[in-house]
Amino acid sequence: MATAAPARKSREVAEAKQHSAQKTDPVPTEVRRRIDQGLEFFLCSFVEMSGIPKAKLVPSTHVDDMAVEGAGFAGFAAGDIGQGPHSPDLMAIPDFRSLTMLPWRKNIAWVAGNAFVEGKPSNYCQNLVFKTGVEPEFFLVRQEDGCFAPWDTADNAQKPCYDLRVLSHNLDICTSLVKHMQEVGWDPYANDHEDANCQFEINWTYSDALTTADRHVFFRYMVKQIAEQHGLLATFMPKPFHNLT
Structure with a gap:
């Protein structure tokens, strides 16, 4: 019995770490599962004000960077999105709830991104729910x-x-x-x-x-x-x- 306590304690610590990692993981488990099953690229996309979708092709090896920092765009070059030539980059942070596999290219998924500038939601990225x-x-x-x-x-x-x-x-x-x-x-x-x-x-x-x-x-x-x-x-x-x- 004396040797069981350290083993149990070690297991509890490992489970706690795993639980903590799951809580803080910016990439949903389902997305990681799809990567394990062959998802290789993301089309991280947002729509500028004239209705034209923009996107970056991001390899799944950088899904964590994309999830936390977003896919970067020179906003002024991306179209009508309220950015000037000297504005900071616009970052499209993926909303993985929108993840859609391309049925005709099953190793690629499209995902809608929310536009952020310097860590704050862009005034040109509306998120009204009805x-x-x-x-x-x-x-x-x-x-x-x-x-x-x-x-x-x-x-x-x-x-x-x-x-x-x-x-x-x-x-x-x-x-x-x-x-x-x-x-x-x-x-x-x-x-x-x-x-x-x-x-x-x-x-x-x-x-x-x-x-x-x-x-x-x-x-x-x-x-x-x-x-x-x-x-x-x-x-x-x-x-x-x-x-x-």
């Missing part, structure tokens, strides 16, 4: 002789909204997008052909404003990537063609 949803619409187009046009020449009805025939021409892209959204834990519930030729919409369940905004940023990125895999281009412009709705 329930909201979006209905993002996009065109699938092709480039030919330096011009852009709707990719499907058979999609030429005067009123193409909800058209089954032309929706069927785009099942590969539309179903791939829905499956990818399901894979990353969203809840897509409808997909349709919209008012203009070669225009489509995918809907998913609403969430708090920040989560919905983060997902919308990733959705736009994902749609463009999947369109390129099919030899097409995707645009979210509301009216890219003057003669279409």
